Amino acid sequence: MEPLETMQTYYKRRDLAARKWKAKGGKVVGYVSDDVPEEMIRAAGFFPFRISGDPWGGTEEADRYTEPFYDPSVRSILNMLLTGQYDFLDFIVISHSSDAILKLYYHLRDIQQIDSTLKLPDLHLFDILHTRFWMTGLYIRDRVRELKKKLEAWSGKEMSNEALSQAIAVGNENKNLLKKVSSLRAAEPSLLSGVESLQIIGSSMVMLKEEHNKLLRQFLIEDKRPARDGLRLFVEGSAIDNLQFYELVESCRATIVAEDHDWGNRYFDDPVDPALDPLEAIAERYHLKSPSPRMHSIGRRVAYCVERAMGAKSQGVIFFFLEWDSAPAWDYPDQKKGLEEKGIPTLCFDMQKYLLSDPEKTRIKTRVEQWLESIRRPSRK
């Protein structure tokens, strides 16, 4: 199997690698959001597995306990956990990345109190805060130490600095290789689609990094890609953990050359500084990494969006907001203004369902095609 095909398989069947690891006697730690230091999980001897939702999986069981108006991808995760679809997880780490994700932690904790027959993995809350202030950094440093103790308790052994440094090195290599892959996508003309990029990046979060790095190296050496045509687009807004929207947009003769969300390019923006004490470096990286909507000011979010969209030579920016995902939506008016001041046209889809219905897909496709045409038209004059 070609490396891209392999990564696409793991992206599609996200539990595949973790289940194989489990079958060999290993233990798996699931984590929610890219704010959880996966390097620490690996250094503790576990398989780090990023938990995601499933747009096609429904939320019937979760709906017994939750109202329908919070981030649908998180409600989907709750549903999958309650229905045993993540039965291979031994432990779960949930970060304070957003209101919805924090609420997931409380729901899991409290539902177990109500329903004693429900067996869920042991939970840990990683309380990452909002601001970039030094005092917040100190708090996060303490939470990193707390996580270390928890992982050591789960594994029954001490986490050595050497193991953590090794996990950091492997993780940094992964980020570096993903950056090289992203340069294919950002090339003119682009040599990689947005859909393929999401598959490559996403598969990194559900495989061991050592294995993923091998695939990336092979891919970079072997793969000769045809040039893509169509307009170059940037995607801003909610984290997108599936392919529906990208497939729709790219079916309109366009290429998504970069994005600003943590299932895409933002995942590999910042390496962990190998020159620092490893635990300090982890704390600093997860405190100060690229600006997620919740942790950063509108000003920083605007600057990041404009810089990344321009850096990828985007000809337009599409905003995609999942319903009830409010943090990125607050940034939208200023980001739109900032982009348009640079001459970059924008299109916005707000309050979007996690699972796009056929009529909604048709509506999105029509609007994207009309918008792309409006961008192309001036260049024909």
Add this chain to the structure above:
Amino acid sequence: MTKTAEQGGATRGGGPTDPGSGREERTAKQLRSSVEAAAFQKDWFKNTRQRLSDGEPFVLANADTPHELFLTMDIPVVMTQWWSAILSAKRLSPTYFDLMNERGYQRGLCRYCSLPLACAMDHNPERAPWGGLPRPTLLLARLTCDAQTKIFERLAREYNATFFPLEHGAPTSSYPRWWERIKDHWDEVIESHRLDLMVEELKTLIRFLEVTTGKTFSHARLMDVMELINRQEEYYKKTRDLIAATVPCPVSLTDQIASTMNSQWHRGTPWGLHHARMFYEEVKERVEKGEAACRNEKARLMWIGPGLWHNTAFYRYFEEKYGAVFVCSIYLSLAADGYARNVANDPLRALASRHVSMTEFLYHRDWLVKEAKLHGVRGAVIIVSRSCIRPVGGSVGWKLTRMAFEAAGIPVLPIYSDVVDAREWNDAEVTSQVSKFIEEKVLPISGP
């Protein structure tokens, strides 16, 4: 029935005076303490505006922030939620939210905390009540949800003011039966790392205030403020207990909220203590005279969630039609159980403990059930705002709260609407829902 002294005027706290629907005639307050509070608020606002014109600092802060620090330093402060309630009661929320939506802010975003921002973005003092808020010099919010940073950053831009964010560490405990131990054992109830963080945040804020205002913070003065608050909150506890134990209910929910919150915003002042005592004595007098919010009380209800600011007359309709009386809400109950602290020698840490878990305590489902039982309610109505997932039903949402109530034999009705955005309110539909709930679920279990 006593008419409020300030129909159409201002209050500073939880109860704006104007109603939000066509039920003005039923919003008149029954208590002298409510009337006095309204007059006090009016004077306070007028005096504050005068002070600000002399160049004094002024703070706009969220309701769950430690106002006690500002009181200690004699810096005037108003609450964003109070201002939001006023704007809503003045029926301005549709205009302001439409304006925000036109400027690209989606309709699904937070409403309760963002209405003051919408007003500020309008830059139209002629439209805003009383010419709008004076320009704050400092904005303060705890970052308890995803929206706070964004709202206050934008507010800071509109007012050209400094935004001071206070971090919010997430609770890891579920605080079982917190109300039994919080006053004297708050340092055991709340996780020490969360208290440590809050104390450090408060110290930083104090230094910031000292540097930027030239005023000096007094530890002894804070001790005084904290002790005064304990005395004030004790009156709320006695008032709550009296109301809970008395059938028929001596005070309407509208009066309870107005009298509680108007003085809560001034907690720690001599007037706050005076007013809490006055409120208690007036309720006691009404109990002794057998006066009731509704003489024909047949069923007791609980209101869960923030006050319905755009329609403060809402509750009264059900008293008149069914004898179904809303006898309790989070406002007086939290004042009774959640604010007092045995300060010992560390008032700042005690103060941190008051605010660090306020949201968690406020919508703690076991506490809500405890309050429901204490008041003998036979049904609860929860207002569920789609735009604010944190507070409603606490950290886990209203469905688990409903389960807890139903396990205690108390039916629950969720109302999907918004407490400040009148665009989401369908009076006929909600009235019909509550009527049906009372007829089918509440009256049958309420007894003769």
